[in-house]
Amino acid sequence: MAQINLSVPNCESAGETHGRADTAFSRLIEAHGTLINRVCYMYAGCVEDFEDMRQEVYVNLWRGMGSFRGESGESTWVYRVALNSCVSYFRKNRHQSELTPLSALTDVADSGNDERAAMLSEMHSLINQLDRVEKAMILLWLDENTYDVIAEIMNMPRNTVASRLRRIKEKLVKFSNE
Amino acid sequence: MDIEEMKKRFDALNTSLESLDDDNIRLIRQVEEGKIKSAQTKLCGKYRIFVIIGLTMSIVMPVFYRHIFPLAQCIGFSIFFLIAAMMDLYLLCGVRKINYTTMGVETVARKALFYRKRHHLFMAILIALCIPLLGSLYWVFRDDTELI
Structure with missing residues (x-):
């Protein structure tokens, strides 16, 4: 680093x-x-x-x-x-016609790789179903941060991080099976 | 999609987002030159202005508009502006205390949502207070068609 x-x-x-x-x-x-x-x-x-x-x-x-x-x-x-x-x-109040879809961000790098773009979009929409705090925790975990680091950033006890992450993962699996 | 698959896709995100760093330089310069203010700074600025306007109007109404409006309405509006100023001061003090560099994420999320809800609640209360005040003003001047 x-x-x-x-x-x-x-x-x-x-x-x-x-x-x-x-x-x-x-x-x-x-x-x-x-x-x-x-x-x-x-x-x-x-x-x-x-x-x-x-x-x-x-x-x-x-x-x-x-x-x-x-x-x-x-x-x-x-x-x-x-x-x-x-x-x-x-989010600011914007008219729907003014919004550019998020896929435009990854289109340049993924041009010709429709499969990867679709996978990213699916992952984004799954994680988007979590609330803001849950999203933060799962992002930290997906980025391979330790429970201690996650606890420090979230300002939560380590045990709470472990139990909440377990529930968040169960939620994500449930969302993905629906 | 299981969790391991999600981890692989998350890693793939790095590659997809790499090209976005190429146009950073202009934004970095603008931040360093102080040309961009944070949303927190802008919000606190707005609340500060409304505190000043509210306190000023609560004094101006009974002092300078006494000869235009009846005393009861002047006092009513003065109290209204004072309440609005106190509400804005409460929100200003609360939002200003949110520290993005030292507070935990859950604390910031909770406080941000709390003050956002309070903002909407206060707006609803002020609108509710304003309607009878304007109504009483209309009632007092109902015979004065020119003013209406």
Whole structure:
């Protein structure tokens, strides 16, 4: 995992590197961008929601960088901020015709791979049937985080995490069999 | 689909979303330059403005509109604006305390939903209070066709 110094949140750009500003924040996003995209994708209902949520996560990370003291791992901290930004996001009122389906996000990478795109869409719609907190827990588990890390991010006792995850998995199997 | 299959599909998601990082640079720059505010900041800003408007109107109504409206209506509107200001202040204090970097996800989700429901409840109460107030104003000026 890339180690990034977060103690100077407003450090000036040291210059362009491969077309990207070399700031602590941009390095943080580069190291954990995929994680953020994954979380936002699973919570979004359309591309517009995804972009709003991602923007929200970036702003909250930027605001919180100065207060990060390294008590937890960096990716744990980023996960907490990303999930908190998404669970507290409430969709703006938009006309149905203004919404772009979420599949457009994965179409570029999956062009020609309709099977993978369909699998992702199915997984998304299954997980979408969970409530916001359950979604956060299953996302953390699917990303192979330990129960201790999940308990830290969710601020729950470890035993509660274990029992709730068991119920969430049973729910998902039930949804998928319906 | 079983859980193991779901894990494989989740891993496949990484590959599918990789290309989205290519257009990040503009967004990163905008965030660093402070051009984008978080939804929490914008919401607190709105509540702050409405607290100020509510408190101002609760003072302005009985002081400057006493010669236009009857005393009872002036006091009624003053109390209405004071209640609205207190509600907005309550929501402002609550929403401001939500800390995305230190609070657990369940806590944030619970608080966000709680204050959202309170917001809608307060709106319903204010609308319910406003209707009899406007009705009483109409009753007082019912004979003044020009004003109506």
